[in-house]
Amino acid sequence: MATLTIGQKAPDFKLVGTDLEPITLEDYKGKNLILHFFPLAFTSVCTEQLCTANGEENNYASLNAEVLGVSVDSPFVLDKFAKENNLDFPLGSDFNRKVSKDYGVLFDGDFAGMTGFSMRSAFIIDKDGTVQYAETTDGKTLPSFQNIQKTLERI
Numbered sequence: 351m352a353t354l355t356i357g358q359k360a361p362d363f364k365l366v367g368t369d370l371e372p373i374t375l376e377d378y379k380g381k382n383l384i385l386h387f388f389p390l391a392f393t394s395v396c397t398e399q400l401c402t403a404n405g406e407e408n409n410y411a412s413l414n415a416e417v418l419g420v421s422v423d424s425p426f427v428l429d430k431f432a433k434e435n436n437l438d439f440p441l442g443s444d445f446n447r448k449v450s451k452d453y454g455v456l457f458d459g460d461f462a463g464m465t466g467f468s469m470r471s472a473f474i475i476d477k478d479g480t481v482q483y484a485e486t487t488d489g490k491t492l493p494s495f496q497n498i499q500k501t502l503e504r505i
Contacts, residue, residue: 353454354469354484360475365420365442368429373418373442374421375479382415382482382502383475387455387468391423391431392412399470399492404437406495409489413502414477422467444468455486472498476505 356358365373375383379432386403388396403417412415417439428441442449450456450468457469472493476484483501485493 353486354473354481356481356484359479360473360479360481361449363442363449365418365444365449366425367440367442368425368432370425373440375475378416378418378475380477382413382477382505383473384410384415384417384473384498385453385473385503386417386493387417387450387453387471387473388419388421389457389467389470391421391427394471395490395492396421397431397435398431400431400437400441401435402441402492402495404435406499407438409499410502415474415502417441418442420449420468422447422450455482474498474501474505 362375367373387492388399400419407417419441422444424445426445428443432441447456455469455471457467469486470489471486476482482505
């Protein structure tokens with residue numbers, strides 16, 4: 351499946367949180383959701399992406415928005431990653447890779463002999479469940495936090 355585009359209905363999802371409880375799209379109904387897909391915890395660019403999102407969170411709250419980080423790492427790895435980086439938003443494990451596939455961001459190429467992880471991406475899903483922003487980067491580049499902000503201010 352191709353990456354989602356603006357105006358599409360966001361696919362429902364069910365992730366496993368760091369507390370081993372489910373995280374679903376329904377949990378964010380009535381709020382704008384910023385989904386940050388990232389390849390792997392504890393890598394430099396992934397850490398920068400989530401720490402930047404964490405620093406923006408206070409401003410996001412004023413725009414009725416919440417952040418959710420998603421990777422294929424186990425919930426146990428994500429828990430340690432969140433604690434070590436003092437992240438104030440939840441991380442969801444897509445260990446079975448279903449959500450990454452549904453959102454069109456599952457990497458199926460070959461990177462240093464590895465495959466099957468989430469591509470670095472950001473989506474904004476509005477309070478009604480519609481995709482308002484979709485960006486997938488080359489993996490080395492962060493999503494545009496400026497464009498995320500502008501989109502949130504617009505919706």
